[in-house]
Amino acid sequence: MKLKRSLLETTTATPSTMGSEIKPPASGILTSPDRLRKIDQLREKNIDVILPLPTLVAVGDQSSGKSSLLESVTGIPFPRGQELCTRYATQITHRRDPEVQIIITIIPAPQSTEAEKASLRSYRKELSSTTELRDQFAKILDEVNVYMKIKTVKNPDGEKTFSRDILKIEKCGPTEDYLTVIDVPGIFRLTSKGQTTESDRNLVRDMVTGFIKDKRTIILAVLPANVDVMTQEILALAEQYDPDGERTLGVLTKPDLVIERSAKEAVCNLVAGRKKALNLGYYLVKNRGGDDNDDSKDDSGIRRKERDLFQQSPWCNLPQERVGVAALRERLQDLLGEITDKAYPELRSEARKKLAEAREQQDALGPPRQTEREQQQYLAQIAAKFQRIVRAALEANYSTHSAFDEHGLRLITQVVSIIDTFNNRMRQKGHTYSFVKVETEPSGDAAADKADDSEEEEDASEHGVDKNTTTNAKEVRQAFPELESIIHMVEEPSAEFTVLQDNSNWIRNMYNESRGIELGTFSPIILASAFRDQTTKWSLMTEHHVSDIILSIHKFILSILKLVCSDGKLFEAIKSIIMDDLLARYASGMDYAKFLVQVEREKKPYTVNHYFSSNLQKARGDRISEALKGKRIHDNRCHAPAAYVVKFDHVKSAITNKSNQEHAQEDIHDILKSYYKVSRKRFVDNVWLYAVDHHLLSGPNSPLTLFSEQWVLGLDEDSLNAIAGESRSTRDKRKELTKKIADLEEALRILK
Structure with a gap:
């Protein structure tokens, strides 16, 4: 009677309104009942x-006795002779509750559609006792098969052999201890023609591994005792995910079918830990068979057939704490308490981490935008952020955003650098022909003017002009093909800006070929023609440098737009809609630059700038000084070393000893040189002020001002929806994240 006393000590028989069933021990065997209750609350909310x-999780091969084991451990009376419940996982939860009831629901598979989830969640059965469940269970399983679309004899229209949906059975009552066990379909090696397929076999294997791979899962490896455990695939699978055997517990069933003495000895060696030892060990149980209708129990609540079997040799010699359903149930409750105590702090940490991740993902989606108002507000916020970055870029306030350094988006600095390069190139390489240098010995203000003249005529290589330009034909065609029709692409611009030096015959030839009937002077047409020849390269140089600026602005706009948009789809939608207007505004800036070139080159040379008169007077004075340089004599009355005087007759001859043609040519040269300098400076300033600053940077029609809150307010409903409307996938993702966040917040509240 040693076995009987042991079972009596670990099991308490109490009357129950729920029918005849195994009762959990009444003594406080749970290590953490409060935590187990909280874990059960989390599971109840599908956390x-x-x-x-x-x-x-109970796992095993088909016909290993899992369903019978689950009935013995949980008291749920699975129908005899039916294998319907093995077509999907069954979660059996014991929950302490003042009200005695059994609740049966379906947990949809995560990959189910919303319609399928709604249908599956609508199924609910509430029963008041185990007896009532036993009477109705077969019918309930038939109904569940219809909801899960399992194909059976009674449901020939079903579409599946196995389902990832989970049948959930909650057993509630004031004497229930917290215990949850999941039964998954048995794995099988061979398929049956007309019944199971290779995909079914893989599906079941995936379901099993999906449950046992987590470190918080205790694997109940259910093995028939009459089969060599070394041949059982489930042990190899469990070892794959639990190589140290720390969370695998072997449960040997059907000991009554073990006949040979050597086979019995092998089973005893497993239970005693002498063979293929697991850290959690093996347990030996005798469940009710499919054709076993005798469920009678002794006064202790132990099935008589189980008691009688384990009183026989060699089973009676085994450690009694590893024999029988009662001992197994007690160990399962202890294990569940142990892993709960170990996992509890980790659960809180993981919940906080997953909550932060979910909120971050939700923020990345932006605010909800189902209605026109929501879409408008959403776009307006993005446009406002875009304009804030634009303002900071134009003000060179680069400390306001990391993008200026990370993405090389210092816009105004780039533009100013391009304009400086343009100014230097125009000063050094803008003229077609070199002007004649008149050597003098200036002093005072004249020295400054001389320095200015010589600086303008320096070679570009001496001055160090930046020859690296932004505009590159290959880059534009590949990265920004939309700009190809607007900007001027030059593969090697420096080759086109070479100044023709030492062409002293240019003005003489022009004068001789264009002179008319003028008395000692020349026609203004000659001056206009000479200016056009001298400014031939202005158009190409201007288009090239304005192209550099347009390309910089375009890169800036697209980079910032991508930065402020929450996803690529939104960026592409906005880019697509604004592109035509952007290109039009770029073209407007370029057209105005061309207009400025045309005005400067085609209009009659004229200026009211006094600097022209000063330059012209200086040029004429320099010519006289040059002519008198060889006739000067030192002034002995003055002690200054550079004091010279000339005779009055020499001055007169310096002015009068040239022909009318020479005078005309010199006048053309000096007037052209003086006017060119004024015109060039005026032109560069105008390109900056009107074409660049007004049309391309800060004016009301600048491309930088296009994407703004005002632009958003001007969109019609269809355009708003096309740009900012949420796709179905985004709406589903938002809904999923909203629920996930709510569940995790509830989980943290429960885990406090």
Whole structure:
């Protein structure tokens, strides 16, 4: 009677309104009942979909006796002779509750459609006792098969052999201890023609591994005792995910079918830990068979057939704490308490981490935008952020945003650099022909003017002009093909800006070929023609440098737009809609630059700038000084070393000893040189002020001002929806994240 006393000590028989069933021990065997209750609350709210919870999972080959074991451990009376419940996982949860009831629901598979989830969640059965469940269970399983679309004899229209949906059975009552066990379909090696397929076999294997891979799962490896455990695939699979055997517990069933003495000895060696030892060990149980209708129990609540079997040799010699359903149930409750105690701090940490991740993902989606108002507000916020960055870029306030350094978007600095390069190139290489240098010995203000003249005529290589330009034909065609029709692409611009030096015959030839009937002077047409020849390269140089600026602005706009948009789809939608207007505004800036070139080159040379008169007077004075340089004599009355005087007759001859043609040519040269300098400076300033600053940077029609809150307010409903409307996938993702965040917040509240 040693076995009977042991079972009596670990099991308490109490009357129950729920029918004849095994009762959990009344003594406080749970290590953490409060925590187990909280874990059960989490599982009740389906938090286990997000956070792996401490779980007991029964796995095994088909016909290993899992369903019978689950009935013995949980008291749920699975119908005899039916294998319907093995077509999907069954989660059996014991929950302490003042009201005695059994609740049966379906947990949809995560990959189910919303319609399928709604249908599956609508199924609910509430029963008041185990007896009532036993009477109705077969019918309930038939109904569940219809909801899960399992194909059976009674449901020939079903589409599936196995389902990832989970049948959930909650057993509630004031004497229930917290225990949750999940039964998954048995794995099988061979398919049956007309019944199971290779995909079914893989599906079942995936379901099993999906449950046992988590470190918080205790694997109940159910093995028939009459089969060599070394041949059982489930042990190899469990070892794959639990190589140290720390969370695998072997449960040997059907000991009554073990006949040979050597086979019995092998089973005893497993239970005693002498062969293929597991850290959690092996347990030996005798469940009710499919054709076993005798469920009678002794006064202690132990099935008589189980008691009688384990009183026989060699089973009676085994450690009694590893024999029988009662001992197994007690150990399962202890294990569940242990892994719960271990996992509890980790669960809180993981819940906080997953909550932060979910909120970050939700923020990345932006605010909801289902209605026109929401879409408008959403776009307006993005446009406002875009304009804030634009303002900071134009003000060179680069400390306001990391993008200026990370993405090389210092716009105004780039533009100013391009304009400086343009100014230097125009000063050094803008003229077609070199002007004649008149050597003098200036002093005072004249020295400054001389320095200015010589600086203008320096070679570009001596001055160090930046020859690296932004505009590159290959880059534009590949990266920004939309700009190809607007900007001027030059593969090697420096080759086109070479100044023709030492062409002293240019003005003489022009004068001789264009002179008319003028008395000692020349026609203004000659001056206009000479100016056009001298400014031939202005158009190409201007278009090239304005192209550099347009390209810089275009890169800036697209980079900032991509930065402020929450996803690529939104960026592409906005880019697509604004592109035509952007190109039009770029073209407007370029057209105005061309207009400025045309005005300067085609209009009659004229200026009211006094600097022209000063330059012209200086040029004429320099010519006289040059002519008198060889006739000067030192002034002995003055002690200054550079004091010279000339005779009055020499001055007169210096002015009068040239022909009318020479005078005309010199006048053309000096007037052209003086006017060119004024015109060039005026032109560069105008290109900056009107074409660049007004049309391309800060004016009301600048491309930088296009994407703004005012632009958003001007969109019609269809355009708003096309740009900012949420796709179905985004709406589903938002809904999923909203629920996930709510569940995780609830999980943290429960885990406090």
